[in-house]
Amino acid sequence: WWWLVWWDTTSFFLADRGWDVFTLHYTVRGPLSTMLEPSxxxxxxxxxxxxxxxxxxxxxxxxIWKDMICHAKLLRSMKKDLTAITIPLQFYTSTMIHFIQQIQYYILFEVIECSWMNMLERIEKARALDDILEAHQEFLKDAHDGAFFNLNANIFSTMDSAFSACLKLEKWQQNFYDLCMKELSARKAEEEMIKISGVKGKYGLTADKRLERDQERKLFEECLPKLNCELKVIVKDFETHARTVLLALASSNDHNLQLFGTRLDFNEYYKKRDQNLDAPLTFAKLRVSSMMVRQRNSNNRYNN
Structure with a gap:
């Protein structure tokens, strides 16, 4: 059997882009269709x-990250003007990368990969077609539950809102670097004009050129604080949804989700900024409480 990626034209909207309209379809024949087609x-x-x-x-x-690295070299001469934005931008981007990659790793390896291995073990022990179908349905159920469908759908809905903030950051960064590159080109053109005028014996720029350049620089300097405020709004939106996700994971009765939440916030960056994350019974507290229970049980056995 084989698989095919194709365009989902049945749910196409004018606002959708290539990433939005792709879907996956399995084309199978024979006995496998009995298992895959209904699912x-x-x-x-x-x-x-x-x-x-x-x-x-x-x-x-x-x-975002690669553009940041490339522009860091190109804009090295403007470092003093941009440090107040570029340093926080690097930190925020690193935070987003960790958040996204941990979610992806959890779903792919801790959920789907483990569920797949469990299904293979059950298929090897199967004695009838019904056993195989049951193992396959159990795999899909575990994969869906672990991928935040069904009961945990609200968690991924909040994750999706955090992802939207990441996409907004891409557009913001594009506008930021367009502005910076425009200013860099203007500065290089100014330096070139000064060199040319020096060769001709006319040192510096004319009064009109100097006034025009001063106005351009002033506009650039006025735009930087506005862009910095826009960046903080995007990051605040992302962190708000990230904390909501962590709170939902910490409040879950599933120990795997609680452990996943502690890994998402491994350095307690969000916990230090939100007192609500101390309220639920986190995995660490559950582990301590379970250790205390085991200790009491061992003491009781010793006393008996």
């Missing part, structure tokens, strides 16, 4: 979720 919708749903994660990862890791 095709669930595979479509899983693919959409993983594809959305891959989209955000590509934007943050391959576009």
């Amino acid at each position: 095709m919708i669930k595979y479509h749903m899983l693919f959409k979720r993983l594809w959305a994660l891959k989209h955000v990862e590509y934007v943050v890791c391959s576009k």
Whole structure:
């Protein structure tokens, strides 16, 4: 059997882009169709979720981060003017990368990969077709639950809002670097004009050129604080949704989700900024409480 990626024209909207209209379809024949065809919708749903994660990862890791590295070299001469923005931008981007990659790793390896291995073990022990179908349905259920469908759908909805903030950061960064490159080109042109005038024996710029250049520089300097405020709004939106996700994970009865939440906030960056994250029974507290229970049980056995 084989798979095919195709354009989902049935749910196409004018605002959609290439990332939005891709879907996954399995084309199978024979006995495998008995197992896959009834479950095709669930595979479509899983693919959409993983594809959305891959989209955000590509934007943050391959576009935002790489553009940041490239422009850091190009704009080295403007470092003093841009440090107040570029340093926080690097920190915020690193935070987003960690958040996205941990979610992707959890769904792909801790959920889908483990569920797949469990299904293979059950298939090897199967004695009838019904056993195989049951193992496959159990795999899909575990994959969907672990990918934040069903009961945990509200958690991924909040994650999706955090991802939207990451996509907004891409547009913001593009505007920021366009402005910086325009200013850099103007400064280089100014230096070139000064050199040319020096060769001709006319040192410096004319009064009109100097006035024009001063106005351009003033506009550039006025735009930087505005861009900095826009960046803080985007980051605040992202962190608000990230803290909501962490709160939902910490409040979950599933120990795996609680552990996943502690890994998302491994250095307690969000916890230090939100007192609500101290309220629920986190995985660390559960571990301590379970250790205390085991200690009491061992003491009781010793006393008896």
